[in-house]
Amino acid sequence: MHIHKLEKYWLVFGIILLAVFLTVLGVSAFAAGNQPASDADLVDPAKVHQTAPFDNPGLHKIGDNEYELVMVAQAFTFTPGNVEIPKGAKVTFLVTSPDVVHGFQLVGTPVNMMVVPGHINSLTYTFKETGEFLILCNEYCGTGHHMMATKIKVVE
Amino acid sequence: MNDVASKLKQWEMERGVPVPSIGVKEARLAYAHVVISVLAVLIGALAGLMQTLIRTGIIPEVFGYYQLLTAHGIMLGLVFTTMFIIGLLYALLAKSFGRFESFPTRVAWLGFWMIIAGAVLVTIMVLANKATVLYTFYAPLMADPIFYVGLVLFVVGTWLSAFAMFRMYADYKRENPGVHPPLPAFMSIMTMLLWVIATLGVAGTILFQLLPLSLGWKDTVGIELSRTLFWYFGHPLVYFWLMPAYIVWYTVVPKVIGGKIFSDALARMAFLLFLLFSFPVGFHHQLTEPGIDPFWKFVQVILTFLVVIPSFMTAFSLFATFELRGRALGARGLFGWVKKMPYGDVRFLAPFVGMLFFIPAGAGGIINASHQLNAMVHNTLWVTGHFHITVGTAVALTFFGTAYWLVPVLRGRTLTKAMNRLGLIQAGTWAFGMAIMSYAMHISGLQGNPRRTGPATYFSDALTREWIPYHMAMAIGGTILLISVLIFVYSMFNLSFLAPKGEEEFPLAETEEAAMETPRFFENWKLWITVTFVLIAFAYTIPIWHLIESAPPGARGWVLW
Numbered sequence A: 001m002h003i004h005k006l007e008k009y010w011l012v013f014g015i016i017l018l019a020v021f022l023t024v025l026g027v028s029a030f031a032a033g034n035q036p037a038s039d040a041d042l043v044d045p046a047k048v049h050q051t052a053p054f055d056n057p058g059l060h061k062i063g064d065n066e067y068e069l070v071m072v073a074q075a076f077t078f079t080p081g082n083v084e085i086p087k088g089a090k091v092t093f094l095v096t097s098p099d100v101v102h103g104f105q106l107v108g109t110p111v112n113m114m115v116v117p118g119h120i121n122s123l124t125y126t127f128k129e130t131g132e133f134l135i136l137c138n139e140y141c142g143t144g145h146h147m148m149a150t151k152i153k154v155v156e
Numbered sequence B: 001m002n003d004v005a006s007k008l009k010q011w012e013m014e015r016g017v018p019v020p021s022i023g024v025k026e027a028r029l030a031y032a033h034v035v036i037s038v039l040a041v042l043i044g045a046l047a048g049l050m051q052t053l054i055r056t057g058i059i060p061e062v063f064g065y066y067q068l069l070t071a072h073g074i075m076l077g078l079v080f081t082t083m084f085i086i087g088l089l090y091a092l093l094a095k096s097f098g099r100f101e102s103f104p105t106r107v108a109w110l111g112f113w114m115i116i117a118g119a120v121l122v123t124i125m126v127l128a129n130k131a132t133v134l135y136t137f138y139a140p141l142m143a144d145p146i147f148y149v150g151l152v153l154f155v156v157g158t159w160l161s162a163f164a165m166f167r168m169y170a171d172y173k174r175e176n177p178g179v180h181p182p183l184p185a186f187m188s189i190m191t192m193l194l195w196v197i198a199t200l201g202v203a204g205t206i207l208f209q210l211l212p213l214s215l216g217w218k219d220t221v222g223i224e225l226s227r228t229l230f231w232y233f234g235h236p237l238v239y240f241w242l243m244p245a246y247i248v249w250y251t252v253v254p255k256v257i258g259g260k261i262f263s264d265a266l267a268r269m270a271f272l273l274f275l276l277f278s279f280p281v282g283f284h285h286q287l288t289e290p291g292i293d294p295f296w297k298f299v300q301v302i303l304t305f306l307v308v309i310p311s312f313m314t315a316f317s318l319f320a321t322f323e324l325r326g327r328a329l330g331a332r333g334l335f336g337w338v339k340k341m342p343y344g345d346v347r348f349l350a351p352f353v354g355m356l357f358f359i360p361a362g363a364g365g366i367i368n369a370s371h372q373l374n375a376m377v378h379n380t381l382w383v384t385g386h387f388h389i390t391v392g393t394a395v396a397l398t399f400f401g402t403a404y405w406l407v408p409v410l411r412g413r414t415l416t417k418a419m420n421r422l423g424l425i426q427a428g429t430w431a432f433g434m435a436i437m438s439y440a441m442h443i444s445g446l447q448g449n450p451r452r453t454g455p456a457t458y459f460s461d462a463l464t465r466e467w468i469p470y471h472m473a474m475a476i477g478g479t480i481l482l483i484s485v486l487i488f489v490y491s492m493f494n495l496s497f498l499a500p501k502g503e504e505e506f507p508l509a510e511t512e513e514a515a516m517e518t519p520r521f522f523e524n525w526k527l528w529i530t531v532t533f534v535l536i537a538f539a540y541t542i543p544i545w546h547l548i549e550s551a552p553p554g555a556r557g558w559v560l561w
Helices: A005-031 A045-050 B003-015 B024-055 B065-097 B105-127 B145-175 B183-215 B223-256 B264-278 B294-305 B308-328 B336-340 B346-368 B381-411 B417-446 B462-466 B468-498 B525-549
Strands: A058-063 A066-074 A077-079 A083-086 A090-096 A102-106 A112-115 A121-126 A131-136 A149-155
Touching: A005 B294, A005 B308, A058 A083, A066 A083, A066 A102, A077 A149, A090 A102, A090 A112, A112 A121, B024 B065, B024 B105, B024 B381, B024 B468, B065 B105, B065 B145, B065 B183, B065 B223, B065 B381, B105 B145, B145 B183, B183 B223, B183 B264, B183 B525, B223 B264, B223 B308, B223 B346, B223 B381, B223 B525, B264 B308, B264 B525, B294 B525, B308 B336, B308 B346, B346 B381, B346 B417, B381 B417, B381 B468, B417 B468, B462 B468
Parallel strands: A066 A090, A083 A149
Antiparallel strands: A058 A066, A066 A077, A090 A121, A102 A112, A102 A131, A131 A149
C-alpha cells in the first residue's frame, strides 16, 4: 500500500512523540514510583465500622513525623473531620466507604482517589506548608453530595 | 427509466411533492430519528441551562439539581447522539447503495420504536425522581427497575438498527461481488460494529448486576466489576460519537468545498484502527480506583494512546484535502488555502469550527488518560470542560452542520440562503458559548473545582469563593448555548415544513484519482472482529479474573436522593 511521503513523515513524527511521552510516563510510574491510587486491600462494606483499622478512624502516628489517617467516607460526611496535622508530616490516607462510591480529593494536590465500597484505597502525601486544606467528595453520591467535605489544618 | 427511478416518479406524482434525493422509505426512517434527536437537544439544553442557573443561585431549585443533571446527560449523551447517528447512517447507507426495495424496513422501524419506548421509560423515571443516578448510573446507587428496563430497551433497539444496516451491507456485497462498498457505507458499518461490541459491556452490568439488584433478586452487587464493564463500554462510546463526525469530515466536507477525498484506503485504515484501539482502554477512566493493579492500568494507558495514530492520519487527510482544494483555487504557500475555504457555507463552517475545537480537546484527552497526570484533573470540572469541547463541540457542531443539508434532503426541500445565514449564526453562537463555558470549566477544574456538584460553598472556603466567577461564566456560556439551540430548533422546523420544495444536494465526495488502490483485506470482517476480541481479551482477562476471584463481599443497593 502506497502512503504519501509527507504523511509518512507526519506519522513517524507522531509515533516518536508518542513513544517519548509513554517512556516518560513509564519511568515516572515504575522507576520513580508515581503510581495512581490502586490499593488492593478488601473490607466487607457492611462491617466497615467493626473492622480494623476503620473501627478506630483518626490520625495515627506510625513513625517519626509519619502518620496514617484512617477515614470513613459515608453519605454525606468524612469521619473524622477537621484533622490537625503537623507541618512536614508524611501522611498516608486510608479510606473506604460503607455505602456508595465517593471521591476523596485534597484540593490543590495530586491526592485524588475513588472510594469504592468493599475496597480500601490509599495515597501518601507530605504536607510541606502550614495552612488549611479542603477535602471534598468528587463523585456523585446522592442529594447531599455537595455538602460532603472536611478540612485538614497543617500546623507548626 | 429504471425501476427505482420510476417508483420515485410515481410517488412524486401521487403526492404532488418532489422526492427526496434518497429513497422515500429510508428518508422517512432517517428523518424520524433526526426529529427525535432535535427534541432531545432542546430538552437536554434546557436542563443544562437550568443547572448552571441553579448552581449560581440565579434561579431557585425548581427541579432537583441532580435530577436535571441526569436528564441533561441522558438527553444529550444518549438520545441526541444515538438518534442523530442512526438517522445519518441510514441516510448514508441508502445514498451509497442507491436502492430502497430490499431495505430491511421492518427491523429498522422496530428498532426505532424500541429506542423510543426505552427513552420514554427512562425519562419518566428521571422526572419521577426515581432514577437520580446520573447518566453513568454507578453501582451501588439503585434506580427503579423500570429505569434499567428502559435502558435495556434502548440498547436492544439500537442493536436492531445495527442489524438492519449490516443486512443492507451484506445484500450489497452479495449483489455486487468484487466491488468495494462505498467509503461512507464502510465507515457506517464500522461505527455500528463498534457500538454493538461496546454495548455488550453495559448490557452485561445492567442485565446481570443492576436489574437483579433493583428487583431484589440479588442482595448485593460487585462494584468494581460493574464499573469495569461500564467503562469497557464508556470509552468506545466516545468513538461511537466521534466516528460519524469523522465520516462527515472525510466524505462530506471535501465535497462541500469542491474537493475530493484524499485517500480512500487511508480513511478505511483509520476507521479500522479506531475499531481496534477503542476497546482495550477502559481502565484509563478508572486510574484512581482501588482493586486494579497499576500494571494493567498502565497497559491500557499505552493502548489508549495508540489511537493517536489514526487521529494523526485523520488530521493529515483533512488538511491535505483543504490544501489541495485551496491550491486548485490558486492559493499559494503553506497556509494559502485558509483564505479559499467557503466560510459562508454552514455545511462547511460548522464542521470546520468543530475540527478546530478538537485540537485542544485532543490535547486535553491526552492529559486525562495519562497514568499520573490524571490525578490532577480526575472528577474535576476540567473533565466536564473536556467533553463539552469534544462531544459537545467537535461532534455536535458537525452534526448541526450536517442537519442543515440532511433535513432538506430527507424532506425534499432546499437549504435556503436565509436558513444558511441562520445556520452560520447558530454555529457561531454555539462555538462562542462553548468557548466561554468550557474555558471556565477547564481553568476552575485545574484549581480543584469538582464536577457534578450542586450549589456548594464548602463552609465558604476561600478557595471555593474564587470559583464563583467561573460559575458565572458557565451560566453566561450556557445561556448563549440555549439561544443557539433555539435557533437550531427553529431552523430544523423551517427546513422541515417551510423551506421551498426541491432537490437538495446530498454531498458525498469522490476519491482523488491519484489515490492508492484500496486493499481487499480491509473488508475481511471476520479477521478484524477476531483481532478486536483478541485485544479485548489481552487487556481485560487477567484484571477481570482478578476482580472476580478476589472480590470483596458485595455492596447492597442504595437510594440516596
